[in-house]
Amino acid sequence: MFILPNNVTIIEVGPRDGLQNEKRHVEEEEKLAFIHLLQDAGIREMELTSFVSPKWVPQMADAKNIVEKTTKIGRQFVLAPNAKGAELAIESGAKSIAVFVGVSNSFNQKNINRTTAESMDALEPVIAKLKSDGIFVRACISTAFYCPYEGKIEKQDVVELCKRFQAMGVDELSVADTIGMANPVESYELFKLLKEEFDEILLTAHFHDTRKMAIANIFAAMQAGIDRFDTSAGGLGGCPFAPGATGNVATEDVVNMLESLGIETGIDVDKICMAVEKIAPHVSHPIETGRYRLYKNRNC
Structure with a gap:
């Protein structure tokens, strides 16, 4: 018998994770139009942008x-990789900040030129300052299943990294299949373990769709008790430090599945498609x- 949640929270990552590595420059007004259409569709948690060099x-x-001009609805995250990024984010008015670390040392060094341990040491005072200022902190954990350089990641390594973030006082753990190589059994096993270990913290699953198993992995994660998922309208996204990885799982496809299962999201899937139609030419x-x-065929 399937155990499914009555409600699921979708965290839209298209404006940041989806567009960050887009080869074609997307103008500010197009990003803002995309964001506001997503909000109109019912999105109440969203990654807006990133304060990077x-x-x-x-x-x-x-x-x-982007932060200053976005209509303030729900929880709006910005990514800040370091103290300088966090400072700039707060100056812009951000109230929720995401930080990130890879479980894999190799991935972390390719991404930000630090080992995982060095990254955590650098983030500790940043997170302490953010929490003292009343900022919501989301910890994004990359390569939680597989690494393009090291292969399969041990579940206990993920747990230990999450424990350190928990000790720092973060509000949310977003655990990612960064290169889209996980299968549903692996999804269930890891998130079941994390749910048992971290039941008092927000847990979010983040899947890429490299092998077209993201939807199945989301279903498996729901079986493990997860009811928060990062998705990207249009399946936008990718990572330059994860060769072969494709975009994030598409918001419209996830909402479509959840609706068919009778699970409430508060999101209008056709309006999500309108947002995709807006950004698609860019x-x-x-x-x-x-x-x-x-x-697009007007058959939905």
Whole structure:
């Protein structure tokens, strides 16, 4: 017998994780229009942007304007990789900040030129300062299942990293299948373990759809008790430090599945497709998610 939640929270990551590595420059007004259409669809938690060096991530050079000009609805995250990013984010008015670390040392070094332990040491005072200022802190944990350089990740390594974040006082753990290699059994086993260990903290699952198993992995994670999922409208996304990894699981496809199971999300899937239609001309590849194809053909 399946055990399913009555309600699921969708955290939309398209404006940040989805667009951050997009090859084609997306203008500020197009990003804002995308964000506001997503809000109109019922999204109440969203990653807006990232306070990183414009030299390395030029797509996010407009971060301050994006935060200031976005209609304030629900919980709006911004990514801040270090103390300087967190300072700039707070100056822009951000109230919820995401930090990130990879379980894999190799991935972490490729991404931010630090080992996992060095990253955690650097983040500890940053998180302490954020919490003292009343900021909601989300910890994004990359390569929780597989690493493109090290292969399979041990579950206990994920647990230990989560424990350290918990000790720092973070409010949420977002645990990611960064390269989209997990299968449903692995999804269930890891999230069952995390749910048992961290039942007093928000737990979110983040799946990429490299092998078209993200939907199945979400279903398995729900069986383990997870009811929060990161998704990206249009399946936008990818990571330059994860060769072969494709985009995030598509918001419209996840909501479509949840609706068919009678699970409430508070999201209008057709309006999500409207947001995808708005951003589609501004990205460098065609968007071919299942529900969006139906929307374009007006058969949904």
